[in-house]
Amino acid sequence: GENVEQHPSTLSVQEGDSAVIKCTYSDSASNYFPWYKQELGKRPQLIIDIRSNVGEKKDQRIAVTLNKTAKHFSLHITETQPEDSAVYFCAASTVGNQFYFGTGTSLTVIP
Amino acid sequence: DGGITQSPKYLFRKEGQNVTLSCEQNLNHDAMYWYRQDPGQGLRLIYYSQIVNDFQKGDIAEGYSVSREKKESFPLTVTSAQKNPTAFYLCASRQTYYGYTFGSGTRLTVV
Secondary structure, three states, X not given: OOOEEEEXXXXXXXXXXXXXXXXXXXXXXXXXXXXXXXXXXXOOEEEEEEEOOOOEEEEOOEEEEEEOOOOEEEEEEOOOOHHHOEEEEEEEEOOOOOOEEOOOEEEEEEO | OOOEEXXXXXXXXXXXXXXXXEEEEOOOOOEEEEEEEOOOOXXXXXXXXXXXXXXXXXXXXXXXXXXXXXXXXXXXXXXXXXXXXXXXEEEEEEOOOOOOEEOOOEEEEEO
């Protein structure tokens, strides 16, 4: 089955700086890659996703890039704010099938 | 809660006891999933169901059971065979081509 690796496991940045979280996947058939944000004790919330026919997608301060050849995708958060502090999960799947999640990145934005 | 409701929010289990976690969705999603979340281990798939009256084991199904008698409902039973059930349990549903919608979770503790 699919194996998703996520790095780093923890990340601290100064407010206003950028944060980058990287994930790799093993199954070349995977074609859908969502990112989730989870605040302490709460449910994960979808923040952005990308499909395999697209190389980059942006939504305000958040962007995701996908390199299908290398089988890796990344989350970029610019102009970080304290409210961006949370655990972020990447995932990979094929259409209609289960998600395989990375182990999460705990992001701390220092005011 | 975004169309998918988990109950109870907190649950305490005694040794040797079976307990059932409820998950109900009104999103008309075909697929439903149960994940277990432990600190530092991300989200691990317990069971999933893509249609009514059918379900499949995930990566850590031992000690758990499910049913899918209605499209809206996917309850999870934690049996006495699950020796280390203390965790945060998340239910999710999905429409094909889109990301998961998660419930708010149930925190299960063994007492």
